[in-house]
Amino acid sequence: MTQAQVAVDVYTRLGQHGTHVCDPLARDELRAWGEVSWDVTPEEHRLAGEAAGTSVVLAFDGEPVGVVVPNDYVAAAGLRKAAALCRGLGPAEITDDDVDRICQRDSLALLGLGVPRDGAAAPERTVAS
Template identity: 75%
Template structure:
């Protein structure tokens, strides 16, 4: 199996503490079980399959998920292979302060946003004001811009094309769209190709081989295969499952004749230096 250099998309958090209803109940309805129930130790063990992993906080109280910034900061402390990202809902009155605090006091290195979960439009003043803070600190931003299983989400906030305005407003801000923006993979590819510092990850797409094949084909057609980052979406998937899913999707592309995606292309995704692309310094062990 290809060694994964950077997994740009992982989660931790406990069911009943950080992950509650309505999302937890909808996860059972959609998948038959709760996957988002993982300890710090379980996460660290799974993350060993990659050289470096980004760990995401998530401030999505409207759907019942709050994985706090300080919880993530404590989880990555002393683990130089892990990089913590903050999450702040832009609708909070003190959103800008919370993000500055996460950077300056907690040492978090990026920002996670999910408009469909956090109930804000990407063009809203609240969002753009928070992105001014991210831009000031040169924080990379990961967006969940795509569909989701929970009925508590706001679907009209989820289209990838809505981030075109954001990228125009902040041309130097490094950003990426999670899950290839499914089911709008071609729309995602068409948006990111327009902007120098815009990327996409393949997290959780291994369970949808046809959509992942279409995503890789769209990336090839729009000539943005070099913008595709590796992400597992642990605990919903693993590094090993994601690599295997990429190989299956590449083979499907070839067998159907929709794109010439080779195993070398998959190896490129796995070995891509996402930290450099996202402007993140390599983690070091803090001296105590």
């Protein structure tokens, strides 16, 4: 990365209250703040991330704390911006028809969308998860 480039790393959440985010986390958030902070639809997430040049969305498996956002939900939401979500994980030119094949590769750390096991993800990529 040159001095003229700026990397922005933004952490976001994808998942809906009552479906993917349950007790005890939801109960604790309601008690502390009066609302849950983790209630984002795929459409809201897509709109918020449109300006990102590249993004990676990962599943979240935190059943003990009440959060389970499964890979298939993340993959289905991610298909709307397939080239950005899978850039770096497959060919440079990705079409919607390629997404399922690329995102199910054995070289991915997660079934669905994930990062390569060899750690080859470039640090200058913008990441939303």
